[in-house]
Amino acid sequence: MREVFRRVQEIVTGIDDNTDIYGAVVPPTFENTIYRYPDFDTVVETTKGHVARYGYSKNANPTTDALEKKLAALENGEAARCFSSGTAAIYTVLLSVLKQGSHVITVNNVYGRVVDFLRNWFPQFGVETTYVAGTSLADFEAAIRPNTALIYLESPTSWHFELQDIRAVVKLAASRGIKVAIDNTWATPVFQNPLDYGVDAVIHSASKYLGGHSDLVGGAVIGSRAYIAGLPQLGAVLSPYEASKMLKGLRTLALRMERHESNAMAVAAMLENEPKVRAVRYPGLRSFDQHELAAVQLHGCSGLLSFTLDTDPAGVRRYIDALRHISIGGSWGGFESVTYAAAMSGDPEEDIVKRGFAVGQIRLSVGLEPLDTLLEDIRGALQRV
Incomplete structure (x- = not known):
């Protein structure tokens, strides 16, 4: 430990x-x-x-x-x-x-x-x-x-x-x-x-x-x-x-955070290699633009990350609706994995961009489920984009 x-x-x-x-x-x-x-x-x-x-x-x-x-x-x-x-x-x-x-x-x-x-x-x-x-x-x-x-x-x-x-x-x-x-x-x-x-x-x-x-x-x-x-x-x-x-x-905080971190690292690494994903934001990745500061300032990383799909709002909708194990919700940090999209606000694309978000940006709270279940669910949903 x-x-x-x-x-x-x-x-x-x-x-x-x-x-x-x-x-x-x-x-x-x-x-x-x-x-x-x-x-x-x-x-x-x-x-x-x-x-x-x-x-x-x-x-x-x-x-x-x-x-x-x-x-x-x-x-x-x-x-x-x-x-x-x-x-x-x-x-x-x-x-x-x-x-x-x-x-x-x-x-x-x-x-x-x-x-x-x-x-x-x-x-x-x-x-x-x-x-x-x-x-x-x-x-x-x-x-x-x-x-x-x-x-x-x-x-x-x-x-x-x-x-x-x-x-x-x-x-x-x-x-x-x-x-x-x-x-x-x-x-x-x-x-x-x-x-x-x-x-x-x-x-x-x-x-x-x-x-x-x-x-x-x-x-x-x-x-x-x-x-x-x-x-x-x-x-x-x-x-x-x-x-x-x-x-x-x-x-169970220590035990949960250990699992949140390991699951999120695996999910982030998988998303980085998906052709339908333009960018992944997670401080634990070596590709993260502030990874060196993260390595000094943080003792580890939690389960919340975001990624940007190479698609339009319709593609975001198809991705979200194709998920079977990951829930849709606005909060995060619980046992279960939860996802939410910037485009779910229903605002026009230009307003979403003006607020600093990409239209295809997805926030994902990686929970404590078996990793294989999470990876399979995300990959399956990406096929609908």
């Missing part, structure tokens, strides 16, 4: 003084909303922060606490906070840093909800955003303004898989007093630990690989103890039921 997998497995299955709940191997689910205080003085002392105890599950819950301790350890952070969705986690991070008149730098192909927040909501507070390619440090350096408060990274991005040089960006940001946040959903804590490079906040859509079974929605932010304690409480808390499911999902 590679060291990265061994490390993760030891964290998620280990029980220590911080996570021990009556010796339970699987932490129990505390479903209650409130907790009794023994007397008036305890309420006062708890309110003042002199006594640590649970009072209301909106603020803290033993099951969620156990999950947050695991996530913090996995990301080499001091603390974590879980949310009802990855989107809630993103919004909370943005709100924690941005003030009236702030400026944000982010990458062109960042997650769409980030674009939505920065384009449609934060401008009412005078917040401006600059989008950059992000593949060169010069992109960020040229975009910095006196009021730049945040550089928001997504490395790799989840359609084109461009990487940003996290160490270099953090060094630049630190020299200008700028905070750095990163969406680490694609790589997971198994394959990338941005806090080691000095990032201020690591964000996860826990609905993806952390949960791993397409049966929960959640988000997480990991950082220093002081940063996490200062996050605004917006009420978008993760329920103890979802926390319990995620704790169970984490127990």
